[in-house]
Amino acid sequence: MANAKTNVMRILDKAKIAYEMTSYEVADGKIDGNSVAEKIHKPKEQVFKTLVAVGHSKLNYVFVIPVDNELDLKKASKTVGEKSMEMIPQKELLKTTGYIHGGCSPIGMKKLFPTIIHISAQSLSEMTFSAGKVGYQVTLAPSVLEDIVKAKFADIIK
Numbered sequence: 001m002a003n004a005k006t007n008v009m010r011i012l013d014k015a016k017i018a019y020e021m022t023s024y025e026v027a028d029g030k031i032d033g034n035s036v037a038e039k040i041h042k043p044k045e046q047v048f049k050t051l052v053a054v055g056h057s058k059l060n061y062v063f064v065i066p067v068d069n070e071l072d073l074k075k076a077s078k079t080v081g082e083k084s085m086e087m088i089p090q091k092e093l094l095k096t097t098g099y100i101h102g103g104c105s106p107i108g109m110k111k112l113f114p115t116i117i118h119i120s121a122q123s124l125s126e127m128t129f130s131a132g133k134v135g136y137q138v139t140l141a142p143s144v145l146e147d148i149v150k151a152k153f154a155d156i157i158k
Helices: 007-014 033-039 073-080 090-097 119-123 142-149
Strands: 020-023 048-055 060-066 085-087 115-118 127-130 136-140 152-154
Touching: 007 136, 048 073, 048 090, 048 127, 060 073, 073 085, 073 115, 073 152, 115 119, 115 142, 119 142, 119 152, 127 142, 136 142, 142 152
Parallel strands: 060 115, 115 152
Antiparallel strands: 020 136, 048 060, 048 085, 127 136
């Protein structure tokens, strides 16, 4: 794959933040988190997916969790002080975030939504997540992602 700069990489470059970029082949259609971790030769606990949900209040929230886990909507709701929460419909993702399914990154969304990173990331020296385009991942320290998107850490998985 050609190494093209994504918006995420441009944001990190502009902020003078060091990161590692990894690309992977997407022609086989395997773009789920577990397949991506395998393709880029990283442990699943270090590779994260970005999920977007909408609360009872109609506000959107971003959750960054390890690829082999599932978001616990009850824990997520409680963490952000919502009565209830549901995943946003896939057809709303691009309009809401500027990203498509499989290429959604917590960095560079149309708006800075409240962001929660799963607490397991705090024990890692680095974490990998979408660079904002299917086939591209970036790796950096969890504390750096926390600073960029003003995130909090919490237990939000089942």
